[in-house]
Structures are given as structure tokens and as C-alpha cells.
Amino acid sequence: MKAFANKTAVVTGAASGIGLELAKVFAEQGMNVVLADIEQNKLSEAVEEVAKLGAEAFGVLTDVGSGESVKALCEKSVDRFGSVQVLCNNAGVYTGGQLWEQTEDDYEWLIKVNQWGIIHGLRHFVPQMISQGDECHIVNTASMAAMCTLPFAGIYHMTKHAALALSECLFHELAISAPQINVSCLCPELANTAIANASRNRPSELNEENITEMHNMSMTAIADATAGSLPPRVLADRVLEAIKDNIFYILPPEEDPWRATANARLEDLRLVRNPTLAPPAI
Ligand SMILES: NC(=O)c1ccc[n+]([C@@H]2O[C@H](COP(=O)([O-])OP(=O)(O)OC[C@H]3O[C@@H](n4cnc5c(N)ncnc54)[C@H](O)[C@@H]3O)[C@@H](O)[C@H]2O)c1
Numbered sequence: 116m117k118a119f120a121n122k123t124a125v126v127t128g129a130a131s132g133i134g135l136e137l138a139k140v141f142a143e144q145g146m147n148v149v150l151a152d153i154e155q156n157k158l159s160e161a162v163e164e165v166a167k168l169g170a171e172a173f174g175v176l177t178d179v180g181s182g183e184s185v186k187a188l189c190e191k192s193v194d195r196f197g198s199v200q201v202l203c204n205n206a207g208v209y210t211g212g213q214l215w216e217q218t219e220d221d222y223e224w225l226i227k228v229n230q231w232g233i234i235h236g237l238r239h240f241v242p243q244m245i246s247q248g249d250e251c252h253i254v255n256t257a258s259m260a261a262m263c264t265l266p267f268a269g270i271y272h273m274t275k276h277a278a279l280a281l282s283e284c285l286f287h288e289l290a291i292s293a294p295q296i297n298v299s300c301l302c303p304e305l306a307n308t309a310i311a312n313a314s315r316n317r318p319s320e321l322n323e324e325n326i327t328e329m330h331n332m333s334m335t336a337i338a339d340a341t342a343g344s345l346p347p348r349v350l351a352d353r354v355l356e357a358i359k360d361n362i363f364y365i366l367p368p369e370e371d372p373w374r375a376t377a378n379a380r381l382e383d384l385r386l387v388r389n390p391t392l393a394p395p396a397i
Contacts, residue, residue, distance in 0.1 A: 116200070116252050118356050120145035123186065123196040125240070126380030127179050127232060132308025133256065133301075134350035135164070136369035137203050142170030144355070147197075149192045151177035152206070153316050161306040171196070177189045179206045179232030180318075182239075189239040197248070201358065204236035205256040205301075208313035211333025212325065220323040222270055227321070229274035233281055241289070244296050251296045252358045255282045259302050259367065262377035265394055267333040286363055299357045304367040305397070308344045311338035339396065372396045 116122075124141040128134035129150035138148050142165045150165060152158040155176055162174040175191050178184040186314045194200050208228045210221050233255050244251040260272045261279035282300035309315075311334065314324075324330070352364075357365045367373055372395035379393035 116250055116361075119201075121147070122200040123147040123149065123192065123198060124201035124203070125149040125192050125199050126203040126205055126348055127151045127177065127188075128235065128256075130154050130161045132310065133303065133306060133347045133350050134203070134205045135161050136347040137205060137254075137354060138165045138172070139168060140166040140348075140351040140355050141201065142166075142172065145170070146201070147171040147196045148173070149188070149195070151179070151188050153178050163311060164364050175199050178318075179204070180227035181236060181309050182235045182247070184232075185232075185235035186239050189243055191340065193216070198249070199240060199243060200247075200249065200251050200252075201254070202236060202240045202244075203254045203256065203354070204233040205254070206232050207258075207310070208316065209310050209337060210314065210330075211268045211337065212326075212327055212330035214268060216325050216327050216329065217270060218323045218325050220321040221325075224317055224321040225270045227272045229271070230277045230281075233278055237281075237285055241293075241296065243283075244256045245293050249295065252299065253285070253296065253359075254299045254301055254354055254358065254365075256286075256301045256303070257282065259373035259377060259395075261300075261302055263373075263380045263393070264390060265376075266392070267329050268337075283363075297358075299363055299365050301350065301354055301357075301365040302367075303350050304345060304371050304373045304395075305340050306347045306350055307341055307343060308347050348394065375384050 117371045122145045126137045129138045130152035158174045165172040177188045257278040258275040261275035285299040376395045379391045
């Protein structure tokens with residue numbers, strides 16, 4: 116997609132971090148922007164911030180873990196702007212610990228937001244985009260965690276591997292059935308966002324946690340690692356370039372330590388050797 120002005124972008128998880136920067140980048144391109152998030156106060160602030168850039172910005176309180184809620188997001192976006200050309204399934208959450216110590220609620224919460232969020236997005240927006248018949252682009256946010264496996268963040272890795280696999284399958288299916296709709300998968304390295312505090316939006320019905328030593332260690336590690344890391348704007352700029360050039364894999368540069376970690380896993384698979392523990396040397 117080369118021209119953006121007056122087209123419409125929908126971004127989930129748009130009240131904070133990478134999603135907010137995506138909304139701003141699209142606004143700067145002259146797009147109408149629909150910001151979707153579960154956190155009402157931050158969403159209202161984000162809508163104001165994006166509107167200041169001159170865009171038509173519209174906030175929709177959305178739980179991406181609910182099919183009904185994402186269906187309503189799609190309907191409200193189309194009611195307001197007539198059509199949707201860019202969808203960023205970006206909302207995501209994190210928790211860590213040892214797999215056998217984490218609760219069913221931990222699993223359900225991450226699967227609901229990180230996997231079902233993308234599933235609901237594609238189930239409701241792809242038919243809408245097909246009905247429009249114009250050029251569209253879907254960007255799913257996975258992570259470099261989708262390309263490797265590390266201990267004490269297993270549920271997050273699992274959901275992000277699923278996000279990447281789903282995105283690749285969507286890419287193939289659309290290339291065959293609706294080639295005017297393109298797909299990218301954003302796989303960020305660490306970025307300075309509020310992800311370490313994701314539990315602020317954890318639903319009360321999935322709130323059972325097992326606060327173990329490994330859980331605390333994992334949460335401290337993610338907070339320390341993201342603080343002062345990449346400004347999320349860099350990722351939003353990367354996404355815009357990928358949409359312009361129709362690039363599927365949106366990855367950190369080759370010299371980034373996460374690329375070596377991902378390559379170690381690919382090499383494990385190629386050589387059929389046991390998984391190498393190769394955390395990024397940050
Ligand atoms: N920050 C990083 O280091 C990093 C690295 C790789 C991938 N990611 C991914 O980037 C995406 C954005 O995260 P971020 O780092 O900007 O974090 P963030 O916490 O700053 O932003 C995430 C947003 O998602 C929203 N959200 C949470 N649950 C939701 C739900 N059920 N429905 C709708 N919105 C919901 C939150 O309210 C928040 O505004 C996530 O998918 C995350 O997994 C982040």
C-alpha cells in the first residue's frame with residue numbers, strides 16, 4: 116500500500132506503547148484512526164493525542180478476548196468511516212513463571228488476549244475487507260518471543276508462536292483467496308512500554324495468580340529489560356515501511372541479539388538437535 120490519506124486504520128491495544136505509536140504514525144499519514152483498548156481512561160487520552168495530529172480519531176472500548184466486542188469494533192469502525200484498510204491486531208499481555216506452577220487463569224488470560232485477540236480480529240475484519248474489494252493490510256503483533264523459546268516466559272512464548280503461525284497461514288490463504296489483502300507480522304525486540312505492568316488490565320474472573328519465586332523473577336526481568344529499551348515509535352515506523360513495501364516479517368535489524376537467539380532455534384531444528392538455551396546477549 117503506497118497511499119494512506121483518507122483511508123482508515125484500526126489499532127487494538129492503542130491506548131499505550133506500540134499501539135499508541137502505530138495510531139500516531141497512521142494519523143500523520145492522513146488516515147482516519149480507530150483506537151481500540153480495554154483501558155477507558157488511557158484510551159480517551161490517546162484519542163485526544165492522536166486527534167491533535169489532525170486525524171479523525173475515534174476510540175472504541177474493546178476487549179479483544181471477546182468475539183462480540185471485536186465484532187462491535189468492526190461495525191462501529193465501518194459505521195463511522197465507511198471501510199477499513201489497515202488493521203493492527205496489536206493488544207497483548209505478559210506474565211511469567213514456571214509452566215507447571217502457573218495457574219489456569221494465567222494460561223487463559225494470555226491465550227485470550229494474545230491468540231483469541233488476533234483470531235477475533237481476522238474473523239471479523241477479513242470478511243469486511245473482502246467485501247470492500249480494495250487494497251488492505253493486516254498487521255499482527257507477535258514478538259521475537261515467537262521465534263525462540265526461553266524459560267520462565269513459556270505461556271507468552273506459546274501464544275506468540277501461535278500468533279506468528281496464524282499470521283503465516285493467513286498470509287498464504289489471502290494470497291490465494293483475496294490477494295488484495297496483505298499481511299505482516301510484527302516481531303519486536305524489547306521496547307519501552309507498559310507491558311511489564313500488563314496485569315493492570317487483567318480481568319477479575321481470570322485473576323488467580325501463583326506468586327512464586329520464578330514468577331517474581333520473570334516479572335522483574337521483563338520490567339528491567341523493557342525500561343530504557345527501544346522507543347516504541349521505532350517499531351511503528353518499521354510497520355509503516357513494511358506496509359508500504361509489503362514485507363511480511365517485521366524484525367529487528369540483523370545485528371540485534373534477538374536475531375542470534377532466533378537463529379539458534381532455527382539451527383536446532385535444521386540439525387535436529389536438542390533446544391539450545393541462547394538468551395539474547397543484551
Ligand atoms: N514491549 C515489548 O518489549 C514487546 C516486545 C515484543 C512484543 N510486544 C507486543 O507488543 C504488543 C503491544 O504491547 P506493548 O509493549 O505496547 O504494551 P502496553 O502494555 O504498553 O500496551 C498494550 C495495550 O494493550 C491493551 N490491552 C490489554 N488487554 C487488552 C484486551 N483484552 N483488549 C484490548 N486491549 C487490551 C492495554 O490496555 C494496553 O493499552 C503486545 O502484543 C506485546 O506482546 C511487546
